[in-house]
Amino acid sequence: LSSAKLRFFYLIFFFGLNNMAPGTEAKKSIAVLVLGDLGRSPRMQNHAHSLATLGNYHVDLIGYPGSRPHERILSNENI
Numbered sequence: 137l138s139s140a141k142l143r144f145f146y147l148i149f150f151f152g153l154n155n156m157a158p159g160t161e162a163k164k165s166i167a168v169l170v171l172g173d174l175g176r177s178p179r180m181q182n183h184a185h186s187l188a189t190l191g192n193y194h195v196d197l198i199g200y201p202g203s204r205p206h207e208r209i210l211s212n213e214n215i
Contacts, residue, residue, distance in 0.1 A: 167196040175203025188214035 168184045170177045174197060181197075185208055188195045195215045197205075209215055 165194045170199030173202035174199040175205050181209050188212050
């Protein structure tokens, strides 16, 4: 694939890792991998936000720097 096509090629990886701290509720972790600029990936930002809020997951959002992501991504403690 050309670099232009790779920029918009997205992958989501789901990891069923549990929080092992004693006395706390187990929380699953998910990594959302964007092969491109995170700030220019509103769909993947939306996926990460939905998983963090509705799915109650800890989300690692991984991608290339560049544009600033949306404020709801930056302010969410689960991302």
